[in-house]
Amino acid sequence: EDKVVQSPLSLVVHEGDTVTLNCSYEVTNFRSLLWYKQEKKAPTFLFMLTSSGIEKKSGRLSSILDKKELFSILNITATQTGDSAVYLCAAPRRGNQFYFGTGTSLTVIP
Amino acid sequence: DTGVTQSPTHLIKTRGQQVTLRCSPISGHKSVSWYQQVLGQGPQFIFQYYEKEERGRGNFPDRFSARQFPNYSSELNVNALLLGDSALYLCASSLDLRTVNEQFFGPGTRLTVL
Numbered sequence: 001e002d003k004v005v006q007s008p009l010s011l012v013v014h015e016g017d018t019v020t021l022n023c024s025y026e027v028t029n030f031r032s033l034l035w036y037k038q039e040k041k042a043p044t045f046l047f048m049l050t051s052s053g054i055e056k057k058s059g060r061l062s063s064i065l066d067k068k069e070l071f072s073i074l075n076i077t078a079t080q081t082g083d084s085a086v087y088l089c090a091a092p093r094r095g096n097q098f099y100f101g102t103g104t105s106l107t108v109i110p
Numbered sequence: 111d112t113g114v115t116q117s118p119t120h121l122i123k124t125r126g127q128q129v130t131l132r133c134s135p136i137s138g139h140k141s142v143s144w145y146q147q148v149l150g151q152g153p154q155f156i157f158q159y160y161e162k163e164e165r166g167r168g169n170f171p172d173r174f175s176a177r178q179f180p181n182y183s184s185e186l187n188v189n190a191l192l193l194g195d196s197a198l199y200l201c202a203s204s205l206d207l208r209t210v211n212e213q214f215f216g217p218g219t220r221l222t223v224l
Contacts, residue, residue: 100152
């Protein structure tokens with residue numbers, strides 16, 4: 001059975017801390033893994049990873065995929081209160097029908 | 111450029127009732143997908159429509175149905191509501207069935223079943 005598992009389920013840090021969010025997957029015919037940020041309602045796209053070992057970076061956020069070990073990590077450095085959100089990882093199964101993990105709820109305290 | 115819109119934003123129903131949720135995709139997008147997100151969980155895939163045809167269905171009972179109209183907007187219907195149907199229902203649109211990283215989500219409809 002396909003599955004996407006995220007850890008930890010929740011995390012509370014102080015501003016300025018660095019956090020690492022984990023996503024492991026077992027998806028038939030794996031092609032890519034995506035990270036989303038969900039603040040209130042609509043998940044917003046962060047990264048798509050298709051190749052192993054290549055880091056994607058956007059400002060303080062970065063992500064990398066390990067296709068051999070079937071996991072991805074999302075790093076956030078120098079966290080800010082605006083980073084507080086649920087972070088979701090997803091793997092498409094057929095076309096762009098996404099299989100999501102349960103999410104990691106990040107709270108950044110001033 | 112208008113994003114994905116959904117209506118209504120909130121809805122309260124009682125058990126056994128029926129509900130219709132609506133989604134308008136981004137202009138030019140022909141694919142619409144529906145997801146259910148129960149509190150504390152990630153979104154779960156319900157349906158995908160492309161060019162008015164169902165292209166995928168998740169593991170949901172027959173009480174859930176959907177359709178896509180000629181203008182590519184979509185409706186999700188849920189019959190005989192159960193308490194467990196309380197969730198945020200998200201709609202996502204994309205140009206086609208292949209553009210994985212260009213699938214955009216709407217703000218969702220929060221359904222509460224009492």
